[in-house]
Amino acid sequence: MTRNRKKKLAIRAEADGGSHARAARLHAAAPKEILTADVQDRLISAFKTEGWPVENDGFPEGGTWTGWLGPVWSMLSRPGWRHSEADPDDPDQYDLTAVPELTFITPKIPINTGEAMVLELPGNTPVADIISKVREELAGARAAKVSKLVNNAECSLCGDRYPATHLLPTTESDRLVLCPFCVFDGDILGSHPLRLAYLIDELTDEDVAAPAGWAAVTALLACAAGPEFRERLEGGGTLRLPLPHWFNPDLVWVWLPPGDLPPALHSLSPGTSLGTLVSAVETAYPDLRDRFRAQVAANLEEDEEDSNGEDERDYLVEQLWPAAICYAVTAATQFRERPGGHSPWHLLGDGFEEGNLADHFYQIGSTLDADSFGSVFTLSIGVPLISEALGFDPNP
Numbered sequence: 001m002t003r004n005r006k007k008k009l010a011i012r013a014e015a016d017g018g019s020h021a022r023a024a025r026l027h028a029a030a031p032k033e034i035l036t037a038d039v040q041d042r043l044i045s046a047f048k049t050e051g052w053p054v055e056n057d058g059f060p061e062g063g064t065w066t067g068w069l070g071p072v073w074s075m076l077s078r079p080g081w082r083h084s085e086a087d088p089d090d091p092d093q094y095d096l097t098a099v100p101e102l103t104f105i106t107p108k109i110p111i112n113t114g115e116a117m118v119l120e121l122p123g124n125t126p127v128a129d130i131i132s133k134v135r136e137e138l139a140g141a142r143a144a145k146v147s148k149l150v151n152n153a154e155c156s157l158c159g160d161r162y163p164a165t166h167l168l169p170t171t172e173s174d175r176l177v178l179c180p181f182c183v184f185d186g187d188i189l190g191s192h193p194l195r196l197a198y199l200i201d202e203l204t205d206e207d208v209a210a211p212a213g214w215a216a217v218t219a220l221l222a223c224a225a226g227p228e229f230r231e232r233l234e235g236g237g238t239l240r241l242p243l244p245h246w247f248n249p250d251l252v253w254v255w256l257p258p259g260d261l262p263p264a265l266h267s268l269s270p271g272t273s274l275g276t277l278v279s280a281v282e283t284a285y286p287d288l289r290d291r292f293r294a295q296v297a298a299n300l301e302e303d304e305e306d307s308n309g310e311d312e313r314d315y316l317v318e319q320l321w322p323a324a325i326c327y328a329v330t331a332a333t334q335f336r337e338r339p340g341g342h343s344p345w346h347l348l349g350d351g352f353e354e355g356n357l358a359d360h361f362y363q364i365g366s367t368l369d370a371d372s373f374g375s376v377f378t379l380s381i382g383v384p385l386i387s388e389a390l391g392f393d394p395n396p
């Protein structure tokens with residue numbers, strides 16, 4: 001406002017008995033209180049509505065509300081919270097009209113690896129803006145970290161080169177370290193999924209640039225697992241608790257491929273929960289199951305030209321279908337993020353073997369029968385078929 005305009009307003013206010021000025025003072029005298037409990041509620045439900053995996057304590061601790069939004073750690077507090085343990089909405093401790101501060105950090109546990117993203121926003125930022133800013137910064141943080149990776153080790157089976165910390169021992173042997181696409185290969189004996197689960201959690205919690213394919217391994221084990229899986233995982237004598245995605249594969253965080261995406265996945269970039277991904281894919285491509293069944297029938301016909309009877313069995317294992325979608329998408333993510341790496345689709349061609357799957361299924365208490373061909377078909381035929389449907393060429 002120019003000085004002249006201010007002056008004119010003041011004169012007019014005086015002229016009409018000061019009512020304008022009084023109204024303006026009244027308006028200014030009651031700045032709005034902002035409760036952190038409300039801000040946290042809105043934040044958590046907004047990310048839930050977006051379909052992200054979300055965890056939230058439901059109470060502030062040490063003056064701070066914490067949230068776990070996919071691979072992001074969110075904190076909400078009052079300005080100056082570091083000096084107080086008080087509830088951030090306690091009017092005796094804080095000026096409740098002071099705008100609370102939101103901080104978003106990735107990775108979730110940056111102690112050893114350092115923060116790849118620190119995003120600070122005022123607590124009164126509209127939630128739609130918060131979500132788009134977090135998505136944008138998270139995509140940038142992952143891309144920046146991925147571009148700096150040094151491939152100083154190789155997968156013991158396929159020989160593809162990765163950073164040493166990104167390859168995990170999936171068996172009892174610490175010397176046999178694998179990439180995510182070799183875990184279920186027939187050449188791998190003596191699997192140890194109960195240990196692998198913790199190693200995957202540790203890696204993905206601490207490294208925002210971890211290979212996308214570990215989500216697919218997580219999805220497959222979590223989808224296949226039986227009711228005893230929790231007891232077996234928690235009985236391993238470790239102090240750490242397994243993450244909730246092992247008992248609900250919908251909550252697995254999936255990194256989408258950077259760059260062009262099919263329209264159905266466009267709004268989900270850079271990542272989302274497996275539950276959200278699966279429903280987006282199913283809605284956009286409702287005929288995937290029919291295509292899978294047709295493909296299986298065609299393959300069987302080719303293999304058994306001399307057999308007379310038609311095979312009427314349905315080989316689709318519904319329980320593993322979300323894992324097949326997860327493999328299809330994360331193979332594309334790895335292919336784009338690791339331009340010098342092997343083609344993950346090539347590895348997946350025979351990367352699922354009955355004996356290896358049966359060994360894993362047995363250890364995680366699965367009730368699925370790996371020897372009935374359904375599991376192997378669902379994965380080895382389903383994954384390339386879904387990849388192709390989504391436009392991620394499985395044979396580049």
Ligand SMILES: [Zn+2]
Binds near residue numbers: 182
């Ligand atoms: Zn490998």
